[in-house]
Structures are given as C-alpha cells and as structure tokens.
Amino acid sequence: MPDAPDAPAVSGTAVGSLSAAISNAVVGLLHDYTGRGPTHARTTIGPDTIVVTLRDSLTKAERTLAQSGQELEVLAMRRAFQNTMREDLVAAVERLTGRSVEAFLSDNLHDPDVAVEIFLMHRTDGNNHNSNHGAQAPSAGQRPELP
Secondary structure, eight states, rough: SSSSSOOOOOOHHHHHHHHHHHHHHHHHHHHHHSOOOOOOEEEEEEEEEEEEEEEOOOHHHHHHHHHHTOOOOOHHHHHHHHHHHHHHHHHHHHHHOOOEEEEEEEEEEEEEEEEEEEEEHHHHHHHSOOOTTOOOOOOTTOOOOOO
C-alpha cells in the first residue's frame, strides 16, 4: 500500500502477491524457529497496518502441555519465540513492502490455536517526514481534539 496519499495506487494483483509473500515469510520464520509452521496463514494489508493471522501453529508438544493444564507456560514460551523472532519478522515485512515498521505486536491463543502478528507501518508524507495529518499534540492537561 502507498505510504502517502499522493503515492501511486497499488493494484489488487500486487496487493495479493504482497499478502502471499508476507504470509510465506512469516510461516517460514515460524517454521525455522519452532520446527513447525502454521497450517493456515492469511495476511490483510491496510494503509498503515499489516495483520497476519495464523491458525494451527502450536507444536505437538505445546498442544500436549496446553491440554494437560500448562496453557500459561505454552503462551509464555510462544511470547519468548515472538520476542526472539521480532527482528527477523520486521526485517522481512520491511524488505517486502519497502516501508518501515513503526511497531510490531504479536499474540497467541491456545484454544483456538490462533496467533496474530501485527505490523504498524510508519506513516510518512510525500517528503518522507512523519505525518500526523496536521494534528498537533495537546499541551499538558489538555484533551486531544477528535476529528
């Protein structure tokens, strides 16, 4: 998706190819780090957000632990993997999109076995400066104005 409102539009085919490439990169990294990738991945691309939804990604050992009451330990281990993979995941998305990632968020559930990787893309104006659409930060004690 374009960085700025005046950037050229991206065709639906290009977005579909980019979505597939991001899904494949995330699945590949999960496989490399955990020994098993998810059986289903879907990437949704918005103007400033990329969301990768993953299903059936827990290993057999993780599923066994979760079924025996160790859900919290499984989720803690997944968070540790996500923290370890953070740099590689961000680098892959930046390489594929040509944009920089401002923030990366990740979470898992064990039942259902679903995970999300969320990439908040850095917003820029046409001159590669931060854009806040003309809004100014409120002074201390002031409430921000809503559009």
